[in-house]
Amino acid sequence: MAKNERWASRIGLVLAMAGNAVGLGNFLRFPAQAAQNGGGAFMIPYLVSLLVMGIPLMWIEWTMGRYGGSLGHHSTPGIFQSMGRSRAWKYLGVLGLLTCLGIASYYLYIESWCLSYAIYSLLGGFGADEPASFFGRITGQSDNQLFAFSVPGLVMFAICIGINIFILSRGVSGGIEVVAKVAMPLLLLFGVVLAVRGLMSDPLADEAVKESPWVGLNYIWSVPDFTQIANPAVWLAAAGQIFFTLSIGMGSIHCFASYLRRKDDVALTGATTAWTNEMCEVVIGSALLLPIAVSYLGLQGVKDSVAGGSGFGLVFFTLPTLFNNWGPQFAPLAGFLWFGLLFLAAITSTLAMGQPVMAFLEDEFKLSRVRASWALMGMLLFLAVPVAMIHEQGVFSDFDFWVGTFALVVFALMEVILFAWAFGIDKGWEELTRGAELRVPRAFYYIMKYVTPTFIIVILLAAIFKPSVGWDGFFGSIGSGQGVPAWEWAGDSVIGKVLHKDLVTPEDASPEVVTYYENLRTVRTYDRIGLLAIFAFFSILVAIAWRRKGKGGTPS
Amino acid sequence: MNTTGMTPSAWIFMGTVWTVVLGMTVYCFAKLLTSKQFTEPDHDPDHTPTFKPEEE
Numbered sequence: 001m002a003k004n005e006r007w008a009s010r011i012g013l014v015l016a017m018a019g020n021a022v023g024l025g026n027f028l029r030f031p032a033q034a035a036q037n038g039g040g041a042f043m044i045p046y047l048v049s050l051l052v053m054g055i056p057l058m059w060i061e062w063t064m065g066r067y068g069g070s071l072g073h074h075s076t077p078g079i080f081q082s083m084g085r086s087r088a089w090k091y092l093g094v095l096g097l098l099t100c101l102g103i104a105s106y107y108l109y110i111e112s113w114c115l116s117y118a119i120y121s122l123l124g125g126f127g128a129d130e131p132a133s134f135f136g137r138i139t140g141q142s143d144n145q146l147f148a149f150s151v152p153g154l155v156m157f158a159i160c161i162g163i164n165i166f167i168l169s170r171g172v173s174g175g176i177e178v179v180a181k182v183a184m185p186l187l188l189l190f191g192v193v194l195a196v197r198g199l200m201s202d203p204l205a206d207e208a209v210k211e212s213p214w215v216g217l218n219y220i221w222s223v224p225d226f227t228q229i230a231n232p233a234v235w236l237a238a239a240g241q242i243f244f245t246l247s248i249g250m251g252s253i254h255c256f257a258s259y260l261r262r263k264d265d266v267a268l269t270g271a272t273t274a275w276t277n278e279m280c281e282v283v284i285g286s287a288l289l290l291p292i293a294v295s296y297l298g299l300q301g302v303k304d305s306v307a308g309g310s311g312f313g314l315v316f317f318t319l320p321t322l323f324n325n326w327g328p329q330f331a332p333l334a335g336f337l338w339f340g341l342l343f344l345a346a347i348t349s350t351l352a353m354g355q356p357v358m359a360f361l362e363d364e365f366k367l368s369r370v371r372a373s374w375a376l377m378g379m380l381l382f383l384a385v386p387v388a389m390i391h392e393q394g395v396f397s398d399f400d401f402w403v404g405t406f407a408l409v410v411f412a413l414m415e416v417i418l419f420a421w422a423f424g425i426d427k428g429w430e431e432l433t434r435g436a437e438l439r440v441p442r443a444f445y446y447i448m449k450y451v452t453p454t455f456i457i458v459i460l461l462a463a464i465f466k467p468s469v470g471w472d473g474f475f476g477s478i479g480s481g482q483g484v485p486a487w488e489w490a491g492d493s494v495i496g497k498v499l500h501k502d503l504v505t506p507e508d509a510s511p512e513v514v515t516y517y518e519n520l521r522t523v524r525t526y527d528r529i530g531l532l533a534i535f536a537f538f539s540i541l542v543a544i545a546w547r548r549k550g551k552g553g554t555p556s
Numbered sequence: 557m558n559t560t561g562m563t564p565s566a567w568i569f570m571g572t573v574w575t576v577v578l579g580m581t582v583y584c585f586a587k588l589l590t591s592k593q594f595t596e597p598d599h600d601p602d603h604t605p606t607f608k609p610e611e612e
Binding site for chain 1: 560561562563565566567569570573574577578580581584585587588589591
């Protein structure tokens with residue numbers, strides 16, 4: 001049973017937590033965000049967001065997890081209920097299960113791409129094959145085609161789900177911890193080897209090198225243009241990146257921390273996790289993708305390729321070809337190291353997303369670990385099959401927005417209100433500092449109570465009500481005396497998503513494209529209903545579990 | 557390595573941030589690895605919390 005499980009070693013716990021945090025966001029999203037938001041100008045808001053939101057939330061989640069675990073709860077419904085007076089908290093905690101399950105469903109799909117690319121690279125496949133055509137073969141997707149699948153792609157996807165379920169069925173110390181102890185050092189090794197090789201490219205010695213890779217590094221670390229720091233869009237991008245990179249606002253950190261003993265430190269271990277993640281992102285992440293890509297595409301080429309995107313195109317379509325410039329012997333190995341690094345980063349994160357759902361079933365319904373892992377697989381397949389078989393602009397993108405972006409911010413706001421206001425910051429602070437091996441600066445007492453919730457509310461409101469001209473355009477228009485621009489919802493705002501503003505059919509579209517967009521809107525409506533149905537399903541399970549408790553039932 | 561693409565100010569900015577991040581990581585790991593927690597036996601098998609949970 002989950003409540004009898006413990007971490008076998010402290011280093012294992014930290015590596016598992018760091019593995020949870022270190023994911024695709026560190027190596028893909030961070031450099032892309034930095035490139036889109038002015039390089040050095042992005043780093044100042046990023047570091048401020050880390051201090052006033054990232055690290056406080058990390059400590060809050062660790063503390064909540066340990067507290068709930070001491071009462072036999074290892075998932076957020078039980079943890080939330082143990083800290084809040086209102087009965088509603090356990091239902092709000094369901095969001096922690098939904099985010100984990102929803103994100104895992106499409107994260108596993110990307111994980112399977114990484115595994116496919118790593119194997120194909122090692123076999124030398126990208127020496128002759130175009131990465132874009134390989135991507136098409138493993139996804140089966142093409143433009144304006146809604147339903148598509150690829151048998152090899154689905155097989156790799158199933159293999160990844162199977163690997164995750166097998167590891168999770170081995171338990172916290174026997175599965176997740178063992179994998180983290182192997183995967184995290186390997187991931188660091190792969191990253192360092194690639195970064196050193198990438199920074200050694202020299203335009204004077206190799207005619208294929210367009211620009212020095214240091215130009216890419218210089219772009220990220222150029223002295224900020226302080227006018228850009230006043231841009232609200234840059235702040236929102238930086239704060240959003242902190243959410244992604246630290247894996248906060250989901251139920252995974254609570255779950256891992258719940259396997260601690262009540263006197264175990266959370267301040268130092270939480271800080272170690274956060275700083276290890278930052279090392280992987282700010283040091284290794286900044287020295288990989290951009291410098292390597294800039295050396296062969298030039299700085300402007302890289303800016304163009306990441307504009308408005310997440311860096312996926314650069315990673316899956318461009319980079320495998322660029323590695324060919326590193327020679328016929330090293331190119332396959334470089335491709336393997338890069339996609340192997342991404343696979344390891346992804347699998348340590350998906351394991352952390354699966355554990356809270358299993359823990360919920362084990363705690364509240366007394367399922368054995370093996371049965372819980374089968375139940376998790378069933379739930380994952382329910383969500384993952386549409387992700388893999390419908391065009392990525394359909395379910396995949398929609399899940400990424402609703403459970404992978406919006407729900408994280410909502411959940412983080414709820415947990416900080418619960419911790420600092422409902423449970424009480426004084427009790428929360430005493431919980432955080434009990435057994436602490438790191439002196440938590442008193443300033444964080446006030447930051448957790450006032451600054452962090454305010455910061456999150458601003459992010460949330462900005463995401464809900466974003467105008468089509470962007471917040472920088474909106475405030476820029478007012479600031480320059482042009483007045484308030486005509487209001488139109490942005491396609492990537494919450495209201496814009498609800499209204500399908502990001503799926504407006506082009507005016508000169510062919511009948512085929514018109515049908516495609518109509519179907520896409522229908523699919524997105526249904527996948528949202530599916531997410532709400534899963535939320536309702538877990539809420540019913542919570543209600544049943546707590547009703548049993550009220551009748552003296554077995555749940556702890 | 558030919559590092560001509562980096563300006564002096566970028567070196568300073570990157571060096572400062574990397575030093576802080578790497579320094580904090582090393583400091584935290586050093587404290588963690590020298591800690592006696594996790595090697596001591598559990599004296600509290602009931603895992604009693606400091607505060608009683610809120611009643612519904």
